[in-house]
Amino acid sequence: MSELYIGLMSGTSMDGVDGVLADFSAAPLRVLADASAPLPDALRTELMALNTSGPDELHRGWLAGNALMRIYADVVQQLLSQAGVAATVVDAIGAHGQTVRHRPQQFDGTGYTIQLAQPALLAELTHIDVVADFRSRDVAAGGQGAPLAPFFHQALFGRPGKTVGVLNLGGISNLTLLHASGAMQGFDCGPGNALMDAWCQQHTGQPYDAGGAWAASGRVIEPLLAALLAEPYFRLDPPKSTGRDLFNRPWLDAQLAAFAGSAPADVQATLAELTARACAADARRLAPALRDVIVCGGGALNTHLMQRLQALLPGTRVASSAAHGLPPLQVEAAAFAWLARKAVRRENLDLQSTTGAQGARVLGAIYPR
Structure with a gap:
């Protein structure tokens, strides 16, 4: 394993996508490249609208996720080009996705959190393993699903x-x-x-x-x-x-x-x-x-x-x-590179003191390249 991981983050501000390529062979990490891309106005408007119920939202949400993954893939290519690294030597991408609903522990006692992403599409576009859906296992275990960093x-x-x-x-x-x-x-x-x-x-x-x-x-x-x-x-x-x-x-x-x-x-x-x-x-x-x-x-x-x-x-x-030691716009993206590494290595994270989950869990679902 090369110990190279990419982290991609599009946060609640919905202003763009931040990405880092991190080397974890020396603790705690070394950032080899960082890149960002703005969200097009139309996509940002749609993601904002999807924060509340509306017509045909399943269809719209899926297409918005597709569009977001294409921007994620562009950021990945920027990172690889900057670092002069081939996709084949990157262990995995940690892709947060875009949060559009966050209602843990509500309604039925479990609730849900939704991060729009199409990780299978991202794996297809980048030819790199993708780790996504970090929050839902924590919610399933009785936690808030956030924060995970x-x-x-x-x-x-x-x-x-x-x-x-x-x-x-x-x-x-x-x-x-x-x-x-x-x-x-x-x-x-x-x-x-x-x-x-x-x-x-x-x-x-x-x-x-x-x-x-x-x-x-x-x-x-x-x-x-x-x-x-x-x-x-x-x-x-x-x-x-x-x-x-x-x-x-x-x-x-x-x-x-x-x-x-x-x-x-x-x-x-x-x-x-x-x-x-x-x-x-x-x-x-x-x-x-x-x-x-x-x-x-x-x-x-x-x-x-x-x-x-x-x-x-x-x-x-x-x-x-x-x-x-780490610029402020790199920290959250680096966190999801770190979380992707934990998932690939099947390492549990015990977030009882932060999210309130019932115990340690492996967070994230893996989509092979």
């Missing part, structure tokens, strides 16, 4: 005897707490960039608030912030996970109804503060000894958001994962 965070960022936090600021924010005792927790804090991006797109025509400059120009609307933070999800204890099923535009619009006429920049500042306060509150409550927070995901590039996190966590160093 904490063990990877532990391997990459853990420090014996020290409490470390790893905060992923994607569309949804999730926090891994690596306690000095060796205990580990991982859970979703709430919205990350999803609401900010949607508001920015509506009012500026830009897909995101570059550097958080627009949010920084506004003033936090404290009564609106209090209304947003009154959402019961924020008071839940881990394990917990969420997504666009809850934190979406209808949820935001319902809260904004009482604040008609607010300046758009002030709403943006309030949404940034919502993300920062929700994450900081969980960190302070569950890990009072926390001294380092390592931030990854697109939110790590939001200067204003990073400054707010630092201000809300005095005595804790808040820094991008780039300062700890």
Whole structure:
């Protein structure tokens, strides 16, 4: 085995596909290449629409999955070309797919989580084994199905005897707490960039608030912030996970109804503060000894958001994962390369302390080349 794995991630922000080619022959890993591709507007619109029930959604979902896999395959080819590596020496691709519904433990006690992907098509297009459907086994075992990256965070960022936090600021924010005792927790804090991006797109025509400059120009609307933070999800204890099923535009619009006429920049500042306060509150409550927070995901590039996190966590160093050896836009893709390797090697992951699953399970289904 060459110990080369590809990880592909398209997250809740739905802004594009990130990929890495990782070499695991030297612990914990070495990234040989990274690449990304944007989602075409039509596909992004369709994926957004598939977050809620609609006509002919089975047909539409399957075709959207096909289209997404073709973009995944293009990213794979970019990675192979960059590294000068043949497909035949890559052990497997870890393909996350696009989450469009996330309702674990609901309805019948088991619930479901749906990541649109057509891994058989991806294997056909790339001639590489594909590992996909990582979350459903965890849900079947009574877990939340998310987050799945904490063990990877532990391997990459853990420090014996020290409490470390790893905060992923994607569309949804999730926090891994690596306690000095060796205990580990991982859970979703709430919205990350999803609401900010949607508001920015509506009012500026830009897909995101570059550097958080627009949010920084506004003033936090404290009564609106209090209304947003009154959402019961924020008071839940881990394990917990969420997504666009809850934190979406209808949820935001319902809260904004009482604040008609607010300046758009002030709403943006309030949404940034919502993300920062929700994450900081969980960190302070569950890990009072926390001294380092390592931030990854697109939110790590939001200067204003990073400054707010630092201000809300005095005595804790808040820094991008780039300062700890891996750029923020590579971390989640690398995690799925790592998870693919675990699946290929049939290694169990015990996520009881993060997702609440009943025990250790092998996560992921393998589609041979």
